[in-house]
Amino acid sequence: MxxxxxxxxxxxxxxxxxxxxxxxxxxxxxxxxxxxxxxxxxxxxxxxxxxxxxxxxxxxxxxxxxxxxxxxxxxxxxxxxxxxxxxxxxxxxxxxxxxxxxxxxxxxxxxxxxxxxxxxxxxxxxxxxxxxxxxxxxxxxxxxxxxxxxxxxxxxxxxxxxxxxxxxxVMYDACLHFLPLSEQKSNIVQSLVLTGKEYLLLTIHRPSNTDNPETFLSILKAVAESPWPVVFPRHPRTKNVMKNPEIRDILSKAKHLKIIEPVGFLDMLQLENHALKILTDSGGVQKEAFFLGKPCITLRTETEWVETVEAGYNVITGADPEKIVQAIHTFYPKHEREQYYxxxxxxxxxxxxxxxxxxx
Missing domain, CATH: 3.40.50.2000 (Glycogen Phosphorylase B;)
Structure with a gap:
């Protein structure tokens, strides 16, 4: 049967x-x-x-x-x-x-x-x-x-x-399975002229960060102080808030911020795997950062994935610009990862x- x-x-x-x-x-x-x-x-x-x-x-x-x-x-x-x-x-x-x-x-x-x-x-x-x-x-x-x-x-x-x-x-299963395929098929790092460069990867999609222009602006102001290029695959939810005049002004001045359209999983894996650090409010991206051994700066006040924080690979900053800037400059893991997943x-x-x- x-x-x-x-x-x-x-x-x-x-x-x-x-x-x-x-x-x-x-x-x-x-x-x-x-x-x-x-x-x-x-x-x-x-x-x-x-x-x-x-x-x-x-x-x-x-x-x-x-x-x-x-x-x-x-x-x-x-x-x-x-x-x-x-x-x-x-x-x-x-x-x-x-x-x-x-x-x-x-x-x-x-x-x-x-x-x-x-x-x-x-x-x-x-x-x-x-x-x-x-x-x-x-x-x-x-x-x-x-x-x-x-x-x-x-x-x-x-x-x-x-x-x-x-x-x-199961996301760890997917990461293990698709990382080699992404290395073969994705050329996004090369197409964005990031090869050989240190850069940050930014993703924002939570309503708590995208629905309030002041919160979104706080994050962008902090990211604008990064000494490295920042790649920002823009979630559809952010399009309206990015029309705010103050936000448009910050974006026009942040020449090192590369805003791109959302990408598929293979491209995302490559952007994550080659990034120096990852800033995100996504639960999935927090885990992918951990799987790939990348420092993660979580733009929320809490996380479901407490193991990543306890392991020293994830720091919680919320939308606090001072905490974000400090993490961009100083946050690095100090220990080898344990296997939680x-x-x-x-x-x-x-x-x-x-x-x-x-x-x-």
């Missing part, structure tokens, strides 16, 4: 995680991919499927952007319709986006077992929509696939131990665990 897994994805980080998981799942199951369309810009969606050879989505709901309630509600309705039609044996959701909670809710209400990849993460900042999504998803999912021991321990403190499994991190077999571990629970 062939069992069917319905995988719900919709945003850039989920595409990256899906790549190794799809390979592992399809050894044992039929997989249906439902793309909510949460990220729809080509540079935030299509390019990932092309670069990483992710199987084409069986369904694309084309939900697009919107207020959280509206977007999640439309996703819930669209996913439910597909699940009723396809009748999968299991639903798999990733991370902490609106696609995650919508997929989990749709499945649970139809009494279909749900597995949550990247379960157990907590920032303890309930103003982040992602924090609410991950807490709610962990509460209703049947199986919790945890990337780290810390994630398992947090679930234990919340009374969730029976169905929590330490699997390792598994051995590159997380996707296979998850597939095997699903196999056990479905057959039993």
């Amino acid at each position: 062939t069992y069917t897994i319905a995988t719900i994805i919709g945003a850039r980080p989920q595409f990256i995680k899906e790549a190794p998981v799809a390979l592992a799942l399809r050894e044992n199951f039929k997989e249906i991919i439902i793309h909510t369309g949460q990220h729809y810009d080509r540079n935030m969606s299509r390019v990932f499927f092309e670069d990483m050879a992710i199987p084409e989505p069986d369904y694309n709901l084309n939900i697009g952007s919107g207020l959280h309630g509206e977007q999640t509600g439309r996703m819930l309705a669209g996913i439910e319709e597909v699940l009723i039609k396809e009748k999968p044996d299991y639903v798999l959701v990733y991370g902490d986006t609106n696609s995650t909670i919508a997929g989990a809710l749709a499945a649970v209400k139809l009494q279909i077992p749900v597995g949550h990849i990247e379960a157990g993460l907590r920032s303890f900042n309930r103003s982040m929509p992602e924090e609410i999504n991950r807490i709610a998803t962990d509460r209703i999912a049947d199986h919790l696939f945890c990337p780290t021991e810390h994630a398992v321990s947090l679930l234990s403190k919340e009374g969730m131990t029976k169905n929590a499994f330490l699997t390792g991190d 598994g051995d590159g077999q997380a996707a296979r571990n998850i597939s095997e665990q699903i196999k056990k629970v479905i057959i039993s």
Whole structure:
């Protein structure tokens, strides 16, 4: 008998995680991919499927952007319709986006077992929509696939131990698999004339940093003091705030700031791998920096990936310009990295665990 897994994805980080998981799942199951369309810009969606050879989505709901309630509600309705039609044996959701909670809710209400990849993460900042999504998803999912021991321990403190499994991190799987391919196929470092240069890599996309011009301006003022070139792949969310006159003035004066369009995973790996330091508010980029041994300056007041901070490879600055400038000039790791994220077999571990629970 062939069992069917319905995988719900919709945003850039989920595409990256899906790549190794799809390979592992399809050894044992039929997989249906439902793309909510949460990220729809080509540079935030299509390019990932092309670069990483992710199987084409069986369904694309084309939900697009919107207020959280509206977007999640439309996703819930669209996913439910597909699940009723396809009748999968299991639903798999990733991370902490609106696609995650919508997929989990749709499945649970139809009494279909749900597995949550990247379960157990907590920032303890309930103003982040992602924090609410991950807490709610962990509460209703049947199986919790945890990337780290810390994630398992947090679930234990919340009374969730029976169905929590330490699997390792699927993003580490993806990094190990695609780094050699990116070295062969990507020429972005050369095309930006960065070969042989020391440079910083900057990414900003969190609403807490992009929706408030003053916060965004604080970050840019600090980055403008960098003695090195700064490469800034601009997230679509930043376009409006960058129209602010003060921000435009800073950008016009920061000649060493290279603003580029969003890039695919292979190009991003090369930009990260050749950077001197990385500044970001992205959880995924924090981990990728750690995987590649790069100092990371996190433009938030907290992180889910506490291991990277404890290891001395990540420093939390928020949008405080003084802290950012100091970290740009002085922050470097002092110790060798420990291995927190598994051995590159997380996707296979998850597939095997699903196999056990479905057959039993």
